[in-house]
Each structure stands twice: as structure tokens, then as C-alpha cells.
């Protein structure tokens with residue numbers, strides 16, 4: 001099937017479904033933080049002027065799809081709130097330790113990134 005991506009259990013999802021699940025995941029994660037602390041702040045630097053706060057993937061959607069662990073694209077623990085400056089820094093130099101830790105939890109025997 002065209003334009004589908006694999007989950008770790010071998011099932012495949014359409015890109016449109018993945019996109020919807022990613023959006024729902026981001027909204028769910030933000031709402032949980034708002035409910036808990038009342039506002040969103042950059043989790044990397046904790047500065048109030050690190051704005052706007054965005055929902056950043058620790059493991060990019062693209063990488064989740066390529067690695068065949070697409071369900072991680074919409075896993076709550078794969079989302080971190082980062083202000084735009086920190087988001088850009090993160091995306092230019094992803095945290096390999098964090099990525100490997102998250103991947104190990106999902107797929108114990110998977111190759112390291």
C-alpha cells in the first residue's frame with residue numbers, strides 16, 4: 001500500500017492516520033502540562049523568553065517511520081516542549097543518548113541509532 005509506514009509489530013498505518021495521531025499526541029501532552037503547571041515552558045532551558053514554545057519530537061517522525069517504529073511518532077514520552085530557539089538547536093543536533101534510551105524501551109533488540 002502506498003504511503004504507509006510500519007509499526008514495530010509489523011502492521012502499517014496510512015500517513016494521514018499517523019499525522020492525526022501525532023497531532024492528538026501533541027495536544028494531549030501539552031494539555032497534561034497545562035493542567036499540571038498552568039503554562040508551557042521550554043523544558044531544555046526553562047527560560048520564559050524561549051518562545052514560542054513548540055512541541056518537539058525527541059525522535060523525529062521521519063526517523064520513527066524509517067526505523068519501522070512509527071508508533072513512537074505519537075508516543076507521549078517522545079514529545080518535549082522546546083522554545084523555538086532550543087527546538088532548532090535540538091533538531092540540528094539530536095540527543096543520541098535520549099534517542100537510544102527511548103528506542104531501547106520500545107524495541108529492546110533494535111540497532112542503535
Ligand SMILES: [Zn+2]
Nearest residue numbers: 042045050086
Ligand atoms: Zn529553550
